[in-house]
Amino acid sequence: MKRVFSSVTDGRGFDLVLVGVPFTFLLALAGLPLLYNILMSFQEVDMFSLASVIRPFVGFKNYVDLFTEPETISILKNTVIFVVGSIAGQFLVGFSLALFFWINFPGASWLRGLFLVSWVMPGLVVGAIWNWILSGDFGVLNFLLQQTGLVNGNIFWRSDPNFSLWAVILANIWLGTSFNMILLATGLAAIPADLYEAAEMDGANAWQRFWTITLPMMRSTIGAIIALGLIFTLQQFDLFAAITDGGPNNSSNVAQYWAWDLSFRQYDFGKGATISVIMTVFVMFAATVYVRSTRHEVRG
Amino acid sequence: EDVKLVLWSLDRDIQPAPNLIKEFNAQNNGIQIEYRQLQFDDVVSEAMRAYSTGKAPDIIAIDNPNHAMFASRKAFLDLTDMIQQSKVIKPENYFPGPLKSATWDNKYYGVPKATNTIALYYNKDLFKAAGLDPEKPPQTWTDLVATAKKLTNPSKNIYGITFSAKANEEGTFQFLPWAQMGGATYKSINSEGAVNALTVWKQMLDEKLASPDTLTRSQWDSTATFNAGNAAMAISGPWEIDRMLSDAKFQWGTALLPVPGEGAQRSSAMGDFNWAIFSSTKHPKEAFKALEFFASKDATMYKNFGQLPARSDLPVPPTGNALKDSALATFVEQLKYAQPRGPSPEWPKISKAIQDAIQAALTGQMAPKAALDQAAAKIKSIDG
Amino acid sequence: MTHQIELSAVNKYYGAYHALKDIDLSIRKGSFVALVGPSGCGKSTLLRSLAGLETISSGDLVIAGKRMNGVPPRKRDLAMVFQSYALYPHMTVEQNLTYSLKINGVRKAERQRAAADVAAITGLSNLLHRYPRELSGGQRQRVAMSRAIIRNPQAFLFDEPLSNLDAALRVHMRKEIRALHDRLGATSVYVTHDQVEAMTMADHVVVMRNGIIEQQGKPLDLYDRPANRFVAGFIGSPAMNFIPARATPDGRALVLDLAEPQTVDLGCPLPAGRALIVGIRPEHLTLAAADAVGFKVDVATVETTGAATFITTATAPEIVVALNGRSVVAAGETIRLTFAVSNVHLFDAATEQSLK
Amino acid sequence: MTHQIELSAVNKYYGAYHALKDIDLSIRKGSFVALVGPSGCGKSTLLRSLAGLETISSGDLVIAGKRMNGVPPRKRDLAMVFQSYALYPHMTVEQNLTYSLKINGVRKAERQRAAADVAAITGLSNLLHRYPRELSGGQRQRVAMSRAIIRNPQAFLFDEPLSNLDAALRVHMRKEIRALHDRLGATSVYVTHDQVEAMTMADHVVVMRNGIIEQQGKPLDLYDRPANRFVAGFIGSPAMNFIPARATPDGRALVLDLAEPQTVDLGCPLPAGRALIVGIRPEHLTLAAADAVGFKVDVATVETTGAATFITTATAPEIVVALNGRSVVAAGETIRLTFAVSNVHLFDAATEQSLK
Amino acid sequence: MSEIARNRLLLALSVVMAAIYLFPLYWMYLTALKSGSEMFATPPTFWPSSAQWRTFTYVWESRNMGRYLWNSTVIAFGAVALIAFLGTGCAYVLARYRNVWVDIGLFLILMFQVLPASLMITPIFVGFSQVGLLEYPRFAVILAITAKSMPFFVVLVRATFMAVPMELEEAALVDGNSRIGAFFNIVLPLARNGILVSAILIFMQAFGEFVYSKSMIQDIQLQPASVGLNSFMGPNTSEWNNIMAYATMYVTPILAIFVLLQRRIVSGLTSGALK
């Protein structure tokens, strides 16, 4: 007993307790639901059997059915575009802002705080406002574009199949900016100043310092942000519901919205779960990349 | 010890359920009802989840196209016998459409709670400005298109008409009456009349008589553009009346939905909820008593809550506001032709097939006929 | 331009703390300047100001004839060894070394050659692919050093570059640095706490205290003719002994204020009756035969490094004597010390300025 | 228990790198051990293993009679000065100093008093409320030092604690550390690159190279009787001169392998014809009168620190001569060097082991 | 360019950027003051024709917002506390070592949050109902939020711990600290930037959490503000001005608090620590 106690205060036991408890918690509350979902994708599920684990087993039928639907491929393609476009946009905008506010000028830290807005606003409100901003007839985006003479007819961001997905991406970039910005700002703050001094002595200009010091030193932060950004983007569906409803004609439909639509509008839980499993595989790939990237992190 | 019942609905504080419950509980007749408010999107999934974990409420208000899904699985209690013996609830007092939506296999699995439908609103000022007779709204589809063309004025940001072809149940709700007026049903969604209907819709979008955003805008948001004076006509339901009275700064009127041609059969969509009792209830009698109480209040439904009872035996009392009364008259008339969606336990999937067809045709990615053919095939495979 | 670097009336404040006080300093092109002074006197601050890493609060900094106050470090063409090393933790040793070359667009093959050359000098050849966190303290310092000397800058700034190296390596590096300096004809400013380094490497030594320059000059000038008591005590190790004394009223002799006052005749006129401080270096004191001239002291401790022996006396203030080789003197003995009059330094007791 | 710390067959690997190789070491209670060796030889690793910060890969570590391999650092009751200082950046100097006291439940007033006392010794009194980032390099090192000596532990581990201090302060701190050590009767292990520190402070010196202990013993023993060429060269500064030589076939005399071979008679029998290395310390070489016995060399450079002069010869290998005071010898001259036979060290050319 | 001019320029630039970025917030405030259909007017109006201040009092009173906000606060604090309690240590361990187990741990952590709340709710609801947790609905929601957001917290805070030099912890151990003591006294304070920011993000997220609350908290007395907000949405009605007024009262205070809090992100917490 004493040995166990002393291991907990001083040795490996401390580490084991620190990871053990949360992992047990997560296994129960997040791991089991994940398994439940995977299981459902191989079963036929209806309202009566939601609560039971034993349900008619259908093998890969849900998967096969899904891939015979004509829209599947285009939806998966949309998903990739959505994820890549959103993450790239959020990251670039967020990083630019973080760098900008990293410059020390009076008011910088206050103004930086305002960029948290997109994280606080309720999804319902955000959706409604973007719905309005992106409206074809009276939206402010068209209004501004026309006032500045950039376009001369209204662009129907939401209803033109060529634009609808990008409209949601635009809104999602706005939404993700705060998260990226504030975390990248924290990461920047943690880089020791003397590295920049050394780099400056070595003749590196601001641009070179950014590429050779800032970026590699922030590797662990950037890795975490992109990994999490990916997951958030893959869960985003408020915006789809508010702005395009996946339309027109599925041109802005993505896997997560489709999964939600199948599960909660068409009550086809099996297929909904199947899509989420496909997405899980996608994330698994990304998670592996992230975990591998942590090998090159710099320990302080 | 009082019997405790749980009731779920999406009614807010100014809507019937919570208020009726208050009244009911105040009677102190040994039954107390506990209320929970749900969101529109969640009613079915919450109910399913609760039902499958044995935590279903006793009574629920369910959207009429979803009724069959529960009824067909016997998740709802068969009320046929109780209704037969009831002095308050009499099937013959109800509009046939709403009643049909609560019926499955010729048995009653619920009672219509309220009803609504869609009709045409139009802006009389804009009619006048376009040289049209404000008292002669369009009667037929061709009429409608021609009128819309005249009313459309891009320089003033005015569209001829607004409606919703959104990729959700609202799109189906708006399109189905058109298809049905053309003689189609959901089982024959690719029949000629439906194709015509879709072709007319497509024409209105292609010619920019309606905003391209019709494809992604809900009925409520669409009608808001009408209220703001940016659309000359709107297709929507009675729920708009109050907002229109306060927001619309112009003269407006209502009319029945135009028909395909002179004298053609009318049809309309039917909305709103039904009462149902879960088959898992431990107190079926008490629950039915509550339904009887609610039905007994149908007469004041409009006055108190602005909703139309699904009853053909109750006149809608005048409100004192002429504009409102005339609009209501239109809707009550339109209700006579209202048909339920389905009923089918697979309605959500059927509806999805219809939405897909509408969107595919309106975005020009498929011809109306081809799109509806595809939908028909899908519906066939779903409906068996 | 003979003066490569000129500072005039430079001040630096850290908040309220006045770290550099009216520094005037001219550094000739190609010279090797050692900057010495007690811990915290402002050496690093001065170096960092030269490099442009600190903005000076007032005064002018001129490099090669151009006023440089606001010029960013990278435009000054200086190489610096940081006291804290400031190695790039995410780069291998080789990448650390070649970073500046890479920035300047030197080709890869050439960079690698340069790194190999420098690593051979600093003994890092086997460690080129390690990361800084996998190095010992001295190895890190050598990386910091190598990173500076791989370049051919106009001037080098060294901030205690050898403090964590062993004696042999230090001797070796000293030679290499000086050779490099001579080869490139660069100007070097070198902060060190090591007396031998300062005296043997530098052409010019600057002694600082509390943010001001106390004295500067050729190394041996400072050793032989310190301007004041502080410099006298600071240059030379072990430090000079200071004994309070008073000139006799006739100015002929000196009375040392030891436990028992001892009179010494310096054979030169002294300011009559004045309070003085006598300074004499440990290496200039020798053991005298019992009857020779000198003064008597009791021995407190005897330490030896093998090559030298340090005797500390039991007087107040204590006196240190440095003798060659081993000595037979033991603690507790009484010995007689003597010295050459020419090796005595006299300071005014009040101002502490040299009287010579 | 006479041995406070005992290491037997201790090995430490960093991944594939073998940092400590079969270390056997016994440290007597109350002794002051200096750990010296070239940069990267494993001194810090050994110290960190003692402290419990590195888990040793094999072998036994016994402290005060108890096997301590797996015991956490805080149960070892050691104080350590880190080579990298490891100051708590979010605490003021005072908080840094008193942190260990606070953990042990010492009262606030008492902690402050202790901090004031230590700060007075290390000259930090004015800086108690500064944060580490506001200190100079030497001041940081003094904080690191003070943080260790504020406690009364069983043993002190010092990892180059004075490397960044100026000479005067270093002398002062040396005394204080030794006095503290004696007062507490604690055991100290002291890593240093400073010869004087190692020789004057320690009772026992351990010389390491490449993860092994080359020799250990009393300071003067190492100076006088180095076991091999490495130790001979490492102890003493400037380092011992090594001249390849060969005994004459009759074993009577030695032929030094300089530019022109020179024969020296040591007056003792030598292994006939064997290849040898002659070691002689710079301070043991003296200038001989032109006609005295000795050998002739050309002078390459002459450096002086004021107190001493170092002459480097133009021979291969070069020979360094350390002379007292200033010398008149100039570069380019030819001089004769002589030495006492008793000061010569002989090493086998192949094994490099001492022949004495 | 002088220092002052530079600062002014930067300030002006950042105000412009903030103005663009904050437009949706402005629009929320604006819509709250507009009448229902004015939002859809062409061309858009950037100032309310007649400000409807009454909307705010109406919304506050009719929805009993005080109670909603209190519940949101309880849930958000509960979730943040639990997440910080469980997640900080976990992140620390995952940052401290570099081996296969850590790889596996990180991988799992990411996989644990792959499902959106809408898909997690069914199994969690089923599970909670079986163990009776639904009797304590706010606690149940806290647990669910914790499971959902902890991975996020762990991954981010881990990145922060990476920047804390191991040597400082070692120094604390030698100074006589236990691992726990060193963790709390040395490591945590130095990682506070990242922990603070992650906690802020989590708090905001939990404060607006909607999916779990609406399903698990059936008693209106216990529902959070996010659920209350949706009560303005009907099948065929959306009271945008009320929704925006509600959202305004709901968002503005937390935003203000966190604008203040995040200022504590200061640079270089560890400077001066190591040679």
Ligand SMILES: Nc1ncnc2c1ncn2[C@@H]1O[C@H](COP(=O)(O)OP(=O)(O)OP(=O)(O)O)[C@@H](O)[C@H]1O
């Ligand atoms: N994490 C590590 N990975 C690999 N090698 C390491 C690591 N840490 C130290 N070493 C190596 O172990 C050897 C011993 O290191 P240590 O720090 O003990 O040297 P040291 O004797 O203290 O040197 P110095 O005087 O330079 O401080 C060095 O060669 C070093 O490069």
Ligand SMILES: Nc1ncnc2c1ncn2[C@@H]1O[C@H](COP(=O)(O)OP(=O)(O)OP(=O)(O)O)[C@@H](O)[C@H]1O
């Ligand atoms: N950021 C700061 N804030 C306040 N005082 C500072 C700051 N940085 C340095 N100082 C003080 O300025 C003085 C000069 O510091 P500097 O680093 O130049 O000393 P130094 O001569 O290099 O000393 P060392 O030999 O110990 O490195 C010191 O007393 C130091 O405490």
Ligand SMILES: [Mg+2]
């Ligand atoms: Mg310094």
Ligand SMILES: [Mg+2]
């Ligand atoms: Mg070391």
